[in-house]
Amino acid sequence: MVTVIEHGWVVPVAQPPIEDGAVAFEGDRIVGVGPSAEISARFKADRTVDARGKAVLPGFINTHIHLIGGLNKGLTEDVSGNSAGVSGGLFKIAMPLHYVYAEAPDVYWLASMHALECVRTGTTTVNEMGKFEQEVAKVVRDVGLRAVMAENIRDSAVVDVRPGVVERTFVPADAEHCIEEAMRFIDDWHGKADGRITCRFGPNAPDTCAESTLVRVKELADKRGFGLHTHLAQVPGEREYVIKAQGRSPVKYLADLGYLNSSLVAAHCVFMSEEDAEMFAASGAHMSHTAYLVGKRGYFPPMKTLYANKASVALGSDWLSNDMFKIMRSAILLARQQAGSVAVIDGPKALEMATLGGARALGMERDIGSLEAGKKADLVLLDLETPWVNPIRPAQLVSNIVYNANGSDVTDVWVDGRAVVADRRATQIDGAEARRECQAAAERVWSRASALFAGT
Numbered sequence: 001m002v003t004v005i006e007h008g009w010v011v012p013v014a015q016p017p018i019e020d021g022a023v024a025f026e027g028d029r030i031v032g033v034g035p036s037a038e039i040s041a042r043f044k045a046d047r048t049v050d051a052r053g054k055a056v057l058p059g060f061i062n063t064h065i066h067l068i069g070g071l072n073k074g075l076t077e078d079v080s081g082n083s084a085g086v087s088g089g090l091f092k093i094a095m096p097l098h099y100v101y102a103e104a105p106d107v108y109w110l111a112s113m114h115a116l117e118c119v120r121t122g123t124t125t126v127n128e129m130g131k132f133e134q135e136v137a138k139v140v141r142d143v144g145l146r147a148v149m150a151e152n153i154r155d156s157a158v159v160d161v162r163p164g165v166v167e168r169t170f171v172p173a174d175a176e177h178c179i180e181e182a183m184r185f186i187d188d189w190h191g192k193a194d195g196r197i198t199c200r201f202g203p204n205a206p207d208t209c210a211e212s213t214l215v216r217v218k219e220l221a222d223k224r225g226f227g228l229h230t231h232l233a234q235v236p237g238e239r240e241y242v243i244k245a246q247g248r249s250p251v252k253y254l255a256d257l258g259y260l261n262s263s264l265v266a267a268h269c270v271f272m273s274e275e276d277a278e279m280f281a282a283s284g285a286h287m288s289h290t291a292y293l294v295g296k297r298g299y300f301p302p303m304k305t306l307y308a309n310k311a312s313v314a315l316g317s318d319w320l321s322n323d324m325f326k327i328m329r330s331a332i333l334l335a336r337q338q339a340g341s342v343a344v345i346d347g348p349k350a351l352e353m354a355t356l357g358g359a360r361a362l363g364m365e366r367d368i369g370s371l372e373a374g375k376k377a378d379l380v381l382l383d384l385e386t387p388w389v390n391p392i393r394p395a396q397l398v399s400n401i402v403y404n405a406n407g408s409d410v411t412d413v414w415v416d417g418r419a420v421v422a423d424r425r426a427t428q429i430d431g432a433e434a435r436r437e438c439q440a441a442a443e444r445v446w447s448r449a450s451a452l453f454a455g456t
Contacts, residue, residue, distance in 0.1 A: 004048050005056055006049070011398060012370055021056065022035070029377055056381060057382060059146075062324065066318065070113035071110050072319060097449055104132050111136045112437070115139045124413060143420065153209065155213050228263055231266070232254065232268065233301075261284055265285075266280075273302075277309065289316065300338065314358040315327050326407070328402050346399065347402035380413050383411050384401075
């Protein structure tokens with residue numbers, strides 16, 4: 001069955017926008033992109049979608065997310081950490097909630113909110129890492145997302161990581177258990193959900209995995225042909241610990257272990273020296289720039305250096321807020337503030353990072369990330385009849401969308417040619433039920449964790 005989305009502003013990303021454009025797809029693949037008159041002449045549509053007053057975009061690709069993170073909304077952003085003003089919400093609230101108090105039966109509904117937020121705001125693919133991934137995968141399957149997933153691997157207590165602490169206690173049995181869970185998850189879920197779920201290995205970070213664990217995980221990933229997904233230079237204390245324990249920065253440490261290449265997606269990349277940033281950029285590894293999240297924490301990656309050295313940069317959310325419009329704008333604002341220049345990054349580049357750049361980071365650029373014949377039918381319709389994007393000057397359409405549109409302007413979303421959002425409503429699961437069940441699950445976790453909130 002051929003579906004033609006016609007008479008919209010088609011934004012292919014890899015090519016200039018097309019006014020009065022159309023996209024045709026059959027099954028799960030795009031078969032044509034071009035002017036509406038041309039596409040209607042080439043394809044006999046079984047179904048047409050009138051996109052007048054809308055933009056047609058490729059689905060966004062979020063290259064670093066923890067879907068269970070909806071548990072933290074509003075709880076962590078305003079928590080101070082120490083006398084220097086370091087954000088403390090991650091250490092005091094989020095990590096204990098996730099690694100101590102959350103239990104497997106809570107996870108499905110908690111993750112459902114983040115998954116619904118993703119599809120409702122135009123994200124069609126996520127690069128997910130976390131605990132209880134067996135439950136999270138069910139959410140991905142049921143909501144209709146595309147996901148690259150990794151069970152979190154670590155052998156140090158993540159809750160012990162905090163600013164000023166430069167000691168770690170590694171428990172080999174914990175690493176063994178995590179690796180077993182990761183292998184079981186891969187065996188259970190790789191290629192499932194009609195192929196929408198694929199897997200990676202997810203060593204947590206260079207300061208929460210012993211060197212022997214990092215080496216073993218790299219060997220397993222190479223043997224299975226899977227990529228790697230980790231946190232790198234992410235929090236205060238990580239760099240100090242690794243320098244003390246290994247005599248070099250986290251970036252240099254991972255480089256020496258063979259991690260820094262095109263198979264790696266590294267999230268955050270905040271606490272890097274200029275030398276680190278240059279090394280990372282030259283390696284071909286991919287940075288997931290969680291611009292909106294780190295902006296809220298008040299510490300920032302060296303984006304001026306990374307861009308100047310042509311680093312591969314995609315965008316991620318981590319948790320709390322997954323609207324890619326917020327993340328694109330934050331990526332622009334933070335870099336311009338650091339560089340003191342508008343030229344460091346512009347709107348079209350931000351959109352490219354949120355789409356095709358993410359596809360490259362995941363090794364999926366042949367299938368997703370732009371609107372081209374032969375690629376997956378992962379499509380988004382965006383309302384352009386709002387006051388905040390009007391008037392529209394065609395030559396600046398992409399910048400107008402990036403700076404002024406919002407995730408709430410997304411009206412329809414397809415993944416693999418299947419509608420997962422229609423007229424701003426998720427189609428695959430009951431959103432009202434998910435909200436109720438998520439609230440109940442969160443309250444159970446918060447009750448168990450009541451000591452965390454004493455005095456707040």
